[in-house]
Amino acid sequence: MASRMMWLVAGLVILGLILLTVGAVIEPSRDKVDQSGQDQTKIHENAAITQEGESLIAIGLTLIAIGVGFVLAWAAPASATSRSGD
Numbered sequence: 001m002a003s004r005m006m007w008l009v010a011g012l013v014i015l016g017l018i019l020l021t022v023g024a025v026i027e028p029s030r031d032k033v034d035q036s037g038q039d040q041t042k043i044h045e046n047a048a049i050t051q052e053g054e055s056l057i058a059i060g061l062t063l064i065a066i067g068v069g070f071v072l073a074w075a076a077p078a079s080a081t082s083r084s085g086d
Contacts, residue, residue: 002074009070016063023056 005070005074009067009074012063012070013067016060016067018060019056019063020060023053023058023060027053027057
């Protein structure tokens with residue numbers, strides 16, 4: 001059971017890294033994005049391509065954070081002993 005959980009967590013982290021990489025690749029650099037809407041040669045900030053890239057980056061980072069959280073919770077389980085002797 002524990003090995004399945006670790007494979008699931010590893011899969012989450014790898015999926016997060018893949019989504020993060022794809023989002024970073026399709027996200028245009030800031031010098032190609034027009035925030036004012038005046039320059040016709042640049043991509044507008046609210047264009048679909050910038051939204052998709054940012055969304056993939058956010059989902060990827062979320063999956064990585066969830067995976068790291070599971071690893072930390074698995075690595076340091078709570079102690080079952082109590083201090084009733086004090």
